[in-house]
Amino acid sequence: MKFSIQKPKKTLHMVSLGCTKNLVDSEVMLGRLNEYQLTDNAQNADVIIVNTCGFIDSAKQESINTILNLHDDRKKESVLVMAGCLSERYKEELQKELPEIDVFTGVGDYDKIDELVNEKRSNFTTEVFLASENNERVITGSSYHAYVKLSEGCNQACSFCAIPSFKGKLHSRTLESLVKEVKSLVAKGYVDFSFVSQDSSSFLRDLDTKNGLELLIEEVEKIEGIKTARILYLYPSTTTLSLIDKIADSKVFVNYFDMPLQHTTPSMLKIMKRGKGVEQLNELMNHMKSKQNSFVRTTFIAGHPGETEEDFETLCNYVENFKFDRANVFSYSDEEGTTAATRNDKVEQELIDERAEVLGEIISQTTQESLENEVGKVFEVYIDGESDEHEYLLSARKTIWAPNIDGEIYINDNELAEGEQIKFGQIYTVKVTELVGDKLLATVIK
Structure with missing residues (x-):
């Protein structure tokens, strides 16, 4: 009898800071590193990537704090990568001041991140990277x-x-x-x-x-x-x-x-x-x-x-x-x-x-x-899943709203036919019953 021993998959912890444009670039990196298994546990990850933001002071500070905190807790042989806007904007200074980082890269090498990680090599391409239809992205945070x-x-x-x-x-x-x-x-x-x-x-x-x-x-x-x-x-x-x-x-x-x-x-x-x-x-x-x-x-x-x-x-x-x-x-x-x-x-x-x-x-x-103004109105929403607030409340978003920035609607009841299950990621018509704090409560009507 022959047994084949599978090597455990290497793990990757990704933090994407700043705007949604950064998120797209992070998803391109995840696509290039798809042989890694994503993990929420940064302490045991083989590779840690922080896609930084360099827009304003508070964002810069968050980027630096995030990467230093991750460095403090990471395992010895892991690879810590600083990518993105802040890294690009202050490449000379950061490489001098942050010996903790293994790989520095800016806004031009998202599609080469696998090579840089494998070779533990920093690189700053002069051209800004622009995603194309050929970049296999790993879409995060939503199924739809x-x-x-x-x-x-x-x-x-x-x-x-x-x-x-x-x-x-x-x-x-x-x-x-x-x-x-x-x-x-x-x-x-x-x-x-x-x-x-x-x-x-x-x-x-x-x-x-x-x-x-x-x-x-x-x-x-x-x-x-x-x-x-x-x-x-x-x-x-x-x-x-x-x-x-x-x-x-x-x-x-x-x-x-x-x-x-x-x-x-x-x-x-x-x-x-x-x-x-x-x-x-x-x-x-x-x-x-x-x-x-x-x-x-x-x-x-x-x-x-x-x-x-x-x-x-x-x-x-x-x-x-x-x-x-x-x-x-x-x-x-x-x-x-x-x-x-x-x-x-x-x-x-x-x-x-x-x-x-x-x-x-x-x-x-x-x-x-x-x-x-939404109370009493009937409109369409995407239902995302269970809310973080309570297991009996579902989390939804008005179809016109952008994800994560315009609010969350709690679904606390439905008038669907008996046995009809609500499917996540689908559009439903709801009626808003009340506003509690800054959250709308609604009932699914079809």
Whole structure:
């Protein structure tokens, strides 16, 4: 008798920090390292990868703390990898200061991560890596939803943002490549898609096509099997009224309008180099809001250099009156290499934090109002599974909402026929019965 002894699979622990664009790159790395078994136990993992974020101070700090904590607890012969934006942005300094790390790599080598891990070799390719339909990704966190990256880099010159300094200029994927990737994901059972990039409304502009997103919408609508899709991160100066109409008229794309405004007064938009006048901005925002069942999300920066008390009050009034469905506020922080960092009209840190808190309160209120408006309504949701709150509550998300950022709905009852089981990852119609804190409670009706 012959016995074949199987070698135990090597294990991999992956931490993806920052944005959903980073998550796509992490999923590409998982695809390249598919001979490893994923583990939540970092202490015993053979390979640990942290895909870092280098966007703002708090994100940088989180990246450094995460990687040092993982190093403290890891087993002796494991390989610790620092990848991504922070690693790219400060490659010289970090390699000198962090001898704990075995492999350093930036934003250009996600598809070579298997070689770098096997050879314990650091590498920084000068070109930014852009996922294509040929990259086998391991989709994480969902059995039915996937993010799809449209482009890398950015041609905008916002005063506060250092991303173009380490991600480079806009570099769009071809429409053909995107269609192939989406078709292959649909064939694997994915039905809900979020299209992401630094500046999604500029998609294909580097390839001399101005209406790239409108063309994408047309092509995606032809793919059978997609139930819902949304576009994240529209940019004011490259978003048109016709693009908003195209989204609103689509049978596949939901009326999800995610446009980081950062500010709303003429002087601040000019200082921030946002490239759109207040009147045109208002026209865009009102057009989004006028669409049936629209959902509008944005982001603001509080305390940017040059922001006067009057600017801030105007911003607060705008947010209060517009009533965004969701919004985020960031406290301004200096970023090396940006024009804002060199200005001499900085706002005191204490005042920055105070303004962020005031604006945060207003946003909490408008978010609460948006949620209160859902009570009594009937709409479609994706049911994800059991909630973390209680085993008898199911966790769901309104089909228009983006995963993980727009909220969670608890399903506490259903009116399905006897014996009919709720299937996770499917769409159900629900009726919202009440709002408890910031959570909607709903009943499945079909």
